[in-house]
Amino acid sequence: MTADFWTWFFVVATFSLYIGIAIWARAGSTDDFYVAGHDIHPTVNGMATAADWMSAASFLSMAGLIAFLGYGGSVYLMGWTGGYVLLALLLAPFLREFGKFTVPDFVGDRYYSTLARIIAVVCALFVSFTYIAGQMKGVGVAFSGFLGVSFELGIIIGMVIVFFYAVLGGMKGVTYTQVAQYVVLIFAYTVPAIFISLIITGNPIPHLGFISNVRGEDVSMLQKLNTVVTDLGFGEYTQTDKSMLDVFAITGALMFGTAGLPHVIIRFFTVKSAKAARVSAGWALVFIALLYTTAPAVGAFARLNLIQSVNGATYVAPENYDEDAARILAEGGKPSPEWFSEWEPTGLVQFRDKNGDGVMQMTGPRDEEKFEGEVFASSDIYVLANPQIAGLPSWVIGLVVAGGLAAALSTAAGLLMVISSAVSHDLCRRTFFPNMNDKTELRVARLSAAAAVVAAGLLGLFASQLGFVAQVVAFAFGLAAASLFPIIFLGIFWKRMNREGAIASMITGLVTTFSYIIYFKFVDTAPTGWWFGVSPEGIGFIFMFLSLAMGVVVALSTKAPPQDIQNLVEDIRVPGTRQPHGMADKEMSPMLVD
């Protein structure tokens, strides 16, 4: 009961805060709406970027995924952080110097082509919609799992909140709510992590606990975990069954995909200068690393704890837990832990007694007894049940739920900005109605943001019925890596890159990655057919090189870009020298450094 109270308390309190910020940070112009007046402080933008980036999946599922995959989970850790190095060194400062509002702005203007702009819009929309479906689903799950409202109503409440600050405030409202959301989510993540680290290793800092001995024993935490999981018939925690090439390719696809994701890139248009964009990328990674370096520790601790408290325990049904557990204890037995029975109704943990002995066996695939998987634990449970496992007061659980919602809403809002600006700015203003004035564009922007919120909500409802969200996440990263990253990179670092090369490169990346993922995710799901053993998650990395090569070959066999464009590229390479150029800037003048 008290946990319910605290959950409502934190959810209502944080949501009111977000709405308050939305009213305070209303957008007055398209400059406010798309790029928050391009005057956000680099540290503030770094924090907003971190919230924008860390989704419901990062917050709830990643630690559990790592707990399950062990070393194999490293692809997410390196992939989703290493991309920021690429962003800081190769893209963000130059794109800021270019001085427009969106990624298709850059593609269309740098490559002097409406067709290139439209292909970029298609890529941006596709990437963002696949991503946002998962966020809205996360909101629905959080509400239905913890607050006793239906999944559908949960999504609608989430939509209303996002509607408020995305439609009213645009990028400006989104930025400041993301800052608040970051604070909520990082606090909710680290507090339970500190306590569980104390319990397992005696060290309050999870990062140090990760490389310490188990409390009161003379064996390191990871060694003990290795022994425990191999005894049960699982693979060693610090190893993986994946091939080295596949691990390499997935890490690469996630890194380059991160750097090419439009909702991340546009955050760097909100700062004042190229220099601010660089510093801001550094801060973003600091704030992201706080969670991403804690997650593997949480994953390992929780796996060890789950096995120790559940394996070999006598199952106690939730109905009469206290009495039954006390009886088993009195008989000298080991009852299943209380948190297990509390989470059972949500379906996130389940016990199937395959050998009918009433004891919970957590054996793995290599065990001889062959009744593997008597205990099912969803990857979300590790973070969600942490506070109870660590014996923390019930308000911490409420905080974790508010943190998960903050992670989902902040990412959804960033994606909505990409979707609405793709429609109102890239399509309406830049492609079809170049004479639209600022006021009209702002109205259209709000309208398309509103439409995007509704579309995202419907997609969340629809996606959860089909259950394909996890299947298509590979799309977002693969497509961003293979279709958007190459042409942005070449557009900055290779003056000779031209319109024809860009179009060929984008289409190559889009078609190859799309076909491979569709084929191996939905048509022939057997890994035996994978090319060179590379999974659909990693294929974007391989096709990225194909896309780069195609761009270079086609560019070299066609006419060089106009001198005007080449001068523009020279401008964006040297901070503070950007000047308007007739060809690329005649329809929209760049935001210059004041």
Added chain:
Amino acid sequence: MSGPTSNSTSEYKAYWVSTVKLTLYLLAIWFTVSFGAGILFREFLDQYSIGGAPLGFWFAQQGAIYVFVALIFYYCYAMARLGAKYGLEE
């Protein structure tokens, strides 16, 4: 800023060459700590350990991320110094 003169154009070229060199050095480190230490040479590094964690595994789950953060801030510092050397207003 006034329009580029022939003198400043060659200065800008030199600035850009320095930028690209710096970028390549830093990307080499980026590659070494992640794809290198965390993946390609993991098994070799795993024979050493850091506080009970196999070193290659530790790089893949912790070390690489710490180095990434340091890399970006070093890049900011080096670029600011480079900008000052060429008298760029940032």
